[in-house]
Amino acid sequence: MNRPYFEDFNKLAEVVLGYRAAKPLLVALHFDIFTWIERGVDTPEALSARLILNPRATRITLDAIASLGYLDKRGGVYRNRREARRLLVADSPEYVGHSLKYQEMIWDAWSDLKHVLKSGKPREGLLDWIRKDFFTADYIKAMGDVSREPARELAKRLGLAKVARTLDVGSGAGNFSAAFVEASPSLNATLLDLPKTLAVARGLLSLHPDAGRFAYREADFHSDSLGDREYDLILISNVARVEDEETNRELVRKSFRALRSGGRLVIHDYVIRPDRTGPKFSALLGLHLLVFTGRGEVYTTVEMKGWLRGAGFKSVNSVGIAKESLHPSCAVVGRKP
C-alpha cells in the first residue's frame, strides 16, 4: 500500500460529518443552552432539570459541542468559550442565534430535497412558512442578525448626506433603514412590508434613539403600488433572490415610478458568477432557495443591471459589500433621470 487507505476517504468523511457537527449546535441553540450556561446553569443535571431534557442525552450533546470547541468541560461543569459567549448567548450584541434557530427550522425543508429535485419545487414554500406564527418573528430576526453589518457598509458606500426620504422594500427587521437613519441626520426612512413583519420591526426599532424618523407602510409589494415620485432612494435588499425574474422586473418598474427625478434605486443581494458555480455560499444558497421558496434564485449582476436598464434607469453600476466575509453581497445602483 503506497498511501493510507483512508486518505481520500477522509475528505469525503469530512463533508458528511458536516451535518453531525451542525445539528448538535442547532439543537443546543434551540434550547438556548448557551444562554443558560452563561447564567450558571452549567451541568447536564441542572440543564436537564431546567429545560425538561434527559440528563444523559444532554451530556452527550454537550460533549459533542465541547468537542467542536464551543464549550470547555471541567469536572462535569461546562463553560462557554469565547466564541460561544460572543455569538451564541442571547443578550450578546453579536448574537447570531436567531439565524441559527432559523436553520434548525430549515433543516426540515432541506429534508425534502429529493422531492424538490423530482418536482422542481417544495411542498411548502416560504410564504407558507411565514404564515406560521412561530416562524415569522424568528425568521425576521434571523435575517436581521446577518444584515446589521452589511447594512452599515452599504449606508457608507451610498453616500446619503443629501438623501431626505428612503423606502425600504421588504424591510424585514429594519436594519438597513436603521443604518440609513444613523448615517444621515436629516434622513427619514419608510419601511414597507407585510403587517406581521412590520410588527416585529416596530418592536425592534421602538427603542432606537431616532425612533421618530421611521415610518411604517403595510403593503404587499407583489400587488401594491410603491408610490408616485415620493422618494430619493429606494432599497430592495435581500428580496430579489426570493422572487422570480418577472416579479423582480415589475418591482423595478414600480420603483421607477415611486422615485423622484434624480433618485436612486438600489438592489442589494447575494450574486452569483456567470457560470453559477461560485462564490460557494451563493451556489449553495441557490439550492437553499430551491428547497425553501420554489421560485427564487441567486442572480448575476448582469441580470440585475438588465432589469434596471430595461426600466429606464441610467448610470447603472455595482459595488461589492462585505467582500471578505463568508457571504459577500453586491449593490446594483441606478439613477432615475
Added chain:
Amino acid sequence: MSVKTFPRSGDAERNALIDAALGYRKAKVLMTAAYLELFDHLEEPRPAAAVARRLSLDDRATEILLDALAATGFVRKRGRRYWNTPSSSRYLVRGGPQYLGNNLKFQEIIWDAWGELRHAVKRGGAVRPLDYWLLKHEGFTEEYIRGMNDIAKGPARELAAAIPLEGATRMLDVGAGPGTYSAAFLKRHPALEATLLDLPGTLETTSELLAREPDLGPRVRLLAGDYRRTSFGVAAYDLVLLSHVTHDEPPEVNRRLLRASRRALKAGGRVVIHDFVVDRSRLRPQFGALFAVHMLAYTGGGRTYTAAEYGGWLREAGFTGISRRAIGSGSRNATEAISGVK
C-alpha cells in the same frame, strides 16, 4: 437600541461558527446526489438537462444541484457540462472497488432521524429506533449493511493482522453485519472457521456478499438470531469478536455480552472489542464525540465509551491480560481493538 460595535467582515470566529452551522447543507447535497446515483451519469461531461432526463428529475432543480456540487468540489463544470472529479469517480460511482455510495445512502436515510434530535435529547434516546428506518425505506437494510461493508474493508484487514491467532480453528463474529471482519480473519488464517451471528434480514445481504468469495463459503456458518438473546455456546471458540456492536448498546447490555463471550470461549481464548473509543473527557477524538450523538439519534441507548469503561467491563467478566491496539490511526474514524484473555 444603542449604537453597537459590530465585528469586522473578516471575523474569523463568526465565519467559523456560521460555516459549522451550515455544514449540513454541503453534507445534504452530497448525500442526496449519492442517493440518486447521480455520479454514475457524470463519467463523461453532460449538461444538466441530460442528467435530469436520465434520472427523471426536474431540469432547473438538477442544474442548481449540479452547480452546488461544482461549488463544493465534487464535480467539474465547463460551459454547461458537468463531469466527475477523480475523487468522485473513485468513491461515488457504483461498481468501483472503493465505492462508498452505500454508506452515503445510509447517511441520507438517517438524516430524518437526525431531524428529530431535539426530541431525542428530551427523551433520552431515539424517538424512532433503527428498525423504523429499516422498514420505512424499501431496501434500506441492504443499503445499511452494504454501507458498513464499504467502510470496513480497510480496518478489517488491519485488525486481522493485529490479532494473534496461532492454532485457532473457530471464531464467533457477534453482530457480524456484512461479514467483512470475518472475511479478513479467514483470509489471513486458512485453518480458521467463522460463525457469523446476526439478524435474519441482515444475513440475507451477508450471504449475497459472501457469495462473491467462493473459497470462503465452506468455512462460514451463518447463525440467524439476536445477539441480545441467542446463546453464544459454551467453550466453543478461540476468538469472539465484538466489532462495532458495543457502541449500539447501553453498559448493561455490553456487560452481558462480555459474560456470554467468556462462556463461549475455550480456555486461553480471546475476546476482541473493536470500536470507536473516546478519552476520559469523552471529547476526543472529535469523531467519537459526534458519533455518540449519532447513536442518540437512532438507537435506544448507544454511545461511545472510554478505554477505562471497556477495560472495567472485561475485568468484571473475568478476563485478564487486557491489551489495547490502535486501528486506522490518522483516519477520520479511527478505532481501537481492546482484548482480554480467558
